[in-house]
Amino acid sequence: MTITSAPEKKSALKFAALGLFVLGLGLAGWVVTSVYTGKAPVAGKAPMAGQALVGGPFTAVDHTGRAVTEADFKGRYSLVYFGYTFCPDVCPGELQVIGATMDLLGKRAEKITPIFFTIDPERDTPEILSDYVPHFHERMVGLTGTSEQMAAAAGAYRVYFAKGERTGGSGGYLMDHSSLIYLMDDEGRYLSHFNYGTPPESIAAAVAKLVP
Numbered sequence: 764m765t766i767t768s769a770p771e772k773k774s775a776l777k778f779a780a781l782g783l784f785v786l787g788l789g790l791a792g793w794v795v796t797s798v799y800t801g802k803a804p805v806a807g808k809a810p811m812a813g814q815a816l817v818g819g820p821f822t823a824v825d826h827t828g829r830a831v832t833e834a835d836f837k838g839r840y841s842l843v844y845f846g847y848t849f850c851p852d853v854c855p856g857e858l859q860v861i862g863a864t865m866d867l868l869g870k871r872a873e874k875i876t877p878i879f880f881t882i883d884p885e886r887d888t889p890e891i892l893s894d895y896v897p898h899f900h901e902r903m904v905g906l907t908g909t910s911e912q913m914a915a916a917a918g919a920y921r922v923y924f925a926k927g928e929r930t931g932g933s934g935g936y937l938m939d940h941s942s943l944i945y946l947m948d949d950e951g952r953y954l955s956h957f958n959y960g961t962p963p964e965s966i967a968a969a970v971a972k973l974v975p
């Protein structure tokens with residue numbers, strides 16, 4: 764039989780479309796899951812050719828209200844984290860880890876700027892950030908900007924984020940986001956990253972090997 768009746772053809776097409784849809788879902792799920800858990804696609808080693816896979820140019824406003832770009836951070840290494848100040852647990856915990864890492868690094872920490880990018884610029888104004896970042900380290904820089912600027916920065920660092928569940932009745936909401944600490948060199952190039960839950964002692968030991 765080479766002739767297929769119209770209804771059969773239609774259902775065959777539907778089947779093919781469903782198959783593609785399921786495949787697409789699976790792929791999207793893998794990408795989201797892997798980014799969220801901090802596994803692939805981010806490589807564990809710096810690219811040999813010097814090609815930036817993570818990081819790059821950005822524009823933002825710091826917690827003092829000053830307009831900045833990646834150029835303002837050159838000349839120092841950086842420990843970079845993306846999160847939001849309303850985060851109940853993960854973000855403050857990881858920022859404490861960065862602060863503790865800086866303390867453990869002693870004199871070497873002077874070569875490093877801790878940087879906190881918000882993925883919730885709607886609520887995280889420079890004023891809110893200026894009340895928040897000094898709790899974790901006296902030189903921590905908070906960065907915010909327009910939604911587009913922060914989405915671009917998060918994209919450059921392969922950070923996943925999305926508006927999450929609502930809280931309370933006052934229009935509050937949580938943010939879903941990946942939780943990784945990045946070590947960038949003094950030219951803003953990616954050196955390494957640390958998954959959620961890595962203790963400060965381990966991060967400090969790794970940073971000490973990479974920061975001369």
Ligand code: NI
Nearest residue numbers: 846850853854
């Ligand atoms: Ni968080």
